[in-house]
Amino acid sequence: MQWRFLPGFVPSLFVAAAITLQGCSVASIDDNLPYGVLNNNDLALVADGLPTYLLMVDGLIENWPESESLLASGADLYGAYAGLFVEDPTRARKLSDKALGYAFRSACAHDSDYCDLRELSVPEFETLLEEAGKGDVPMLFTLGSAWAGYIQQHTSDWNAVAELGRVEATMERVVALDETYQYGQAHMYLGVLSSILPASLGGKPEQAKAHFEQAMALSEGKNLLAPVLYAEKYARLVFDRELHDSLLEEVLAADPDVHGLTLQNTYAQQQAEALLADADDYF
Amino acid sequence: MLRLATVLVALLPLVASATTLKISTLYPDGTTIVTGLKDAGKEIAEKTEGRVKLKVYPGGVMGDDRAVQRKIRIGQLHGQVAQGGAFASAYKDSQILNVPLAFNNYEEVDAVRAELDPVIQQGLEEGGWVSFGLIDGGFAYVMSEKPVQSLADLRDQKLWLPANDEGSAKAAKAFELSPIMLNIGSVLTSLQTGAVNAFAAPPVAALTLQWYSRVNYLTDMPLLYTFGTLGIHEKFFKRLSEEDQKVVRQVLESTFSKLDAESRQENLNAFQAVKQQGLEVVKPTPEQLAEWRDYAHRATAELVEEAEISQDMLDRLNGILAKQREGQ
Numbered sequence: 001m002q003w004r005f006l007p008g009f010v011p012s013l014f015v016a017a018a019i020t021l022q023g024c025s026v027a028s029i030d031d032n033l034p035y036g037v038l039n040n041n042d043l044a045l046v047a048d049g050l051p052t053y054l055l056m057v058d059g060l061i062e063n064w065p066e067s068e069s070l071l072a073s074g075a076d077l078y079g080a081y082a083g084l085f086v087e088d089p090t091r092a093r094k095l096s097d098k099a100l101g102y103a104f105r106s107a108c109a110h111d112s113d114y115c116d117l118r119e120l121s122v123p124e125f126e127t128l129l130e131e132a133g134k135g136d137v138p139m140l141f142t143l144g145s146a147w148a149g150y151i152q153q154h155t156s157d158w159n160a161v162a163e164l165g166r167v168e169a170t171m172e173r174v175v176a177l178d179e180t181y182q183y184g185q186a187h188m189y190l191g192v193l194s195s196i197l198p199a200s201l202g203g204k205p206e207q208a209k210a211h212f213e214q215a216m217a218l219s220e221g222k223n224l225l226a227p228v229l230y231a232e233k234y235a236r237l238v239f240d241r242e243l244h245d246s247l248l249e250e251v252l253a254a255d256p257d258v259h260g261l262t263l264q265n266t267y268a269q270q271q272a273e274a275l276l277a278d279a280d281d282y283f
Numbered sequence: 284m285l286r287l288a289t290v291l292v293a294l295l296p297l298v299a300s301a302t303t304l305k306i307s308t309l310y311p312d313g314t315t316i317v318t319g320l321k322d323a324g325k326e327i328a329e330k331t332e333g334r335v336k337l338k339v340y341p342g343g344v345m346g347d348d349r350a351v352q353r354k355i356r357i358g359q360l361h362g363q364v365a366q367g368g369a370f371a372s373a374y375k376d377s378q379i380l381n382v383p384l385a386f387n388n389y390e391e392v393d394a395v396r397a398e399l400d401p402v403i404q405q406g407l408e409e410g411g412w413v414s415f416g417l418i419d420g421g422f423a424y425v426m427s428e429k430p431v432q433s434l435a436d437l438r439d440q441k442l443w444l445p446a447n448d449e450g451s452a453k454a455a456k457a458f459e460l461s462p463i464m465l466n467i468g469s470v471l472t473s474l475q476t477g478a479v480n481a482f483a484a485p486p487v488a489a490l491t492l493q494w495y496s497r498v499n500y501l502t503d504m505p506l507l508y509t510f511g512t513l514g515i516h517e518k519f520f521k522r523l524s525e526e527d528q529k530v531v532r533q534v535l536e537s538t539f540s541k542l543d544a545e546s547r548q549e550n551l552n553a554f555q556a557v558k559q560q561g562l563e564v565v566k567p568t569p570e571q572l573a574e575w576r577d578y579a580h581r582a583t584a585e586l587v588e589e590a591e592i593s594q595d596m597l598d599r600l601n602g603i604l605a606k607q608r609e610g611q
Contacts, residue, residue, distance in 0.1 A: 121561060122496035158490050158549075158556030165493040198309055198343030202468040202492055236312060239344040282312070 039262045043270070046263060047085040054078060061102070071106035072142045075099045079149040084267060089153070096146075096153040103146035110139040117143075122165055129173040137178045141186060144170035148189055168193045183261070184218025187211040188226045195233040208234045222258045224251045224268035232275055241283040248272040302523055303336040304515060304531075307345040307354070308364035315545060316364060316418070317341045320513075323538040330530045335523055355516050362412075362515035366420065368450055370514050373410030376596040377403045382586070383454060383507050384579035385600065386422070389547070392508055394607040395600060402599075412514035415532065416539035420509030421550030425502040426489055426562065427481035432502065433571040434458065434578060440481035443470055453589075457582030470494060485509055486553035490560075501562045504575065513539065 037053065040046050057074045064070055082095035107114035113128055120128065132140060147167045154160035171193070174186040191211035197203030212230035219226060227247040235244035251272040256265035310316045317339055324337030345351050345360060348369045354360040363369065371378050379399065386392050400417055407414045431437045437460065444451040444462040455462045463479050473479045474497035482494060483506050489495040513535065520528065558564060567575060586592050 122493075158487070158553045159559055162490045162493075162495060162556060162560045165496050196311065197492070198311065200309060200343045200347050200466075200468055202471055237342045237344070239340070 035260065037263060038260050039257075041256060041262050041266045043084075043263070043266055050077070050081050050085070054081060065105075066109050068106050068109040068139070071102045071109060072138070075103035075106055075142050075146040078102065079146045082153060083149050093153045096150045099146045100150040103143045107139050107143050111136070114139075114143075117166075122169070125166055126169050129169055132173055132177065134177050137174055137181050140170050140174050140177075141181055144174065144186070144189065148192075164193065164196075179214070180218055183223045184215045185223065185226075187215035187218065188223070188229055191215060191226075192229055192233050195237050198237065203237075205234060205238055208237075219261075221254070222265075223261055224254055224256060224265040224272075227251050228268045228271050228275070232271070236282060239283065241279065244283070245276065245279060248276050252276075301334050301336060302519075302527075303338050304361045304519060305338045305340065305359070306362045306364065306513065306515070307340045307343075307351045307360050309343040310341055310364065312341040314341075315549075316542060319538050319542050320364070323534050326534045327531055330534065331527045335527050335531060358519070361519040362513060364513045365511060367417070367510045367512060368448075370407055370410075370412050370414075370512065371450075371591075373412050373514075374403070374406035375590070376406055376592055378450070378586070378592055379403070379596045379600050380417075380508050380510055381450070382579075382583050382592070382597070382600065383458075384505070384576055385583075385604070386505055386508055388505070389551075391604055391607055392419075395603050398603055399599065407512075407514060408517065411517050413517050413520045413532075414512045414514050415535035416543060417510045417512050418539060418543045419547040419550060420511055421485035421487055421546075421553070422505035423483045423485050423507050423509055424504065424554075425481060425483045425506060426495065426498045426557075427500050427502070428498050429480070430500045430502075430563070430565045431481065432565050432567045434574055437481065441477075441479045443473065443479040443482040450591075453585065453591075454582055457585055458578050467492075471497070474498070483507075485550060486557040487550055490553055490556060495557055495560055495562060499561075499563060501557060501564050503564045503566045504572065 037046055037050065054074075054077055057070065057077060061067070061070050061074055076099075078095050078099035082092045082099060086092040086095060104114075104117060107117065113131075117125065129140075144167050147163065147170065151160045151164060151167065168190065171186045171189045174181060175190065179187060188211070191208045194204040194208035194211060199205055209230075212226060212234055215223065215226040216230070228251055231244045231247040235241070235247065252269055254265075254269075256262055256269055258265060306320065308317065308320075320337060320339050324339065328336050340360070345354060348363070348365055351360060351363045351365075352369075355363065367377055367381065380392075380395070380403075386395070396417070404414050404416065425431050425437060427437075427440050429436070429440065431440060437458075442460055442462045444455055444460075444464055446464040446466050448464075451462070452464070463473070465473055465479070470479065470482065471493055474482075474494055481498070482489075484492075484494065486495075486501075520531075523531065583592075583597065587594050587597055
């Protein structure tokens, strides 16, 4: 008997880049406060300042432990901080645990059917998602992105790898209900998820391509992380250097200042430079 | 004049331009194995002062095993990381580790591998593939929608086996199974639609490919052992100077020994994770196990008959196992 797969198949490549600093869900604290973070183009300043903000959210959650929107903010901010700024893997894991914990609590506060999600089998989870409506989209998106960030930090844990299918199902439901939500970023996640495996192992490079292009179209080119991930995940997977380089060069030429996306775009440009610098080695 | 010619020939490897060994693998970029290979490549380039480089083509960009072997024949590629079976035609006895139900546990695997790994490596090399050690692929287990304890239970399932795979087809015949042969890429969908409801695979694969999420039971019986390796075709390897060959061997052997140990740990962890994800573990009764073994023996005998593995190699395997079991 032969096997078309090999040992040690750790998708450590899986870098979903869970940077979804969501403005709207933080808006309950103060309408303009989160934009101080989101519209900043100085990554170092935000890296230094964000912890204070996280502690404040923690404190607010202590006071309102069942507030769906506070818990969602906690999930988004902790996830973003872990994914963007924390290089020490132990700390990043710990922070992503906290982000996912808040996301679970937020989902549970939103709808009691979503308590104890990990107790559900994948088919049961999918049935639950089928019942979700448009009003559930923000909750689902926060849950899916926190979960993706958690898996990204836990690629050596097989129980985390096993949960990838749940993230995919969640983001697919978001796309089905409202693909425009958050500049179409659910498509970006699905692009990453569809390009983890080569086609011969059941990966879907063509679907990945379609998702990335849709994410770019829905953000009208304003979300620079979508083309960066398109280059990193898809163009590299199919060995298309021309596409890889042209996507990244466009990112570098673009204006990162977009309301709500400036921070993410600044990060994306940094990534684009690193990918271009490494391209000769890869291709 | 003659002397000058000799000197020139002796200098040839030195003046020859840098050699890049192009290696293909299905593993995506960023996985432990691809990262390990890339690091090894850097070390090799450093130690040979840039005369030898490794170039890794990850994620199956060069196509499946067959396409890759064709590219190796025409020199577009020089080697590949693949499952053991991909190299079986060069040295049939390398399949000895894949004999069905040969092992009860990893201690037995380790005892056998300690003795047979060097033999397999040498056999592969004589068959044209320079390799640098095997990587543990873990045991494949039956996982299914309904509990499978006996062979009869398995025959009642819609069992998936890989398409275009002679070894699988033969095993299916020997165990009197009527499997559904599909490409690996369509298994998840087929499990979702119910077109198949059972498969045999190492837990690492079942988790990574998400197949685990569509079944409920795992049969705790190590159906067969799997492994992978890197083979560089000798005609390219021998183009390197002897000194450089030595460096490449030394670096890659130490890389593969590390990857082997890491993979083993992954496989053990993955087995626990599959259980934690809610798959219920069932075990054949002693009588049922005896029947499984009976069929496994027949399948093995057929492998010998068809010259897939030699009697001599099988005797060696059984000899080591007998000694190991005695010691317990």
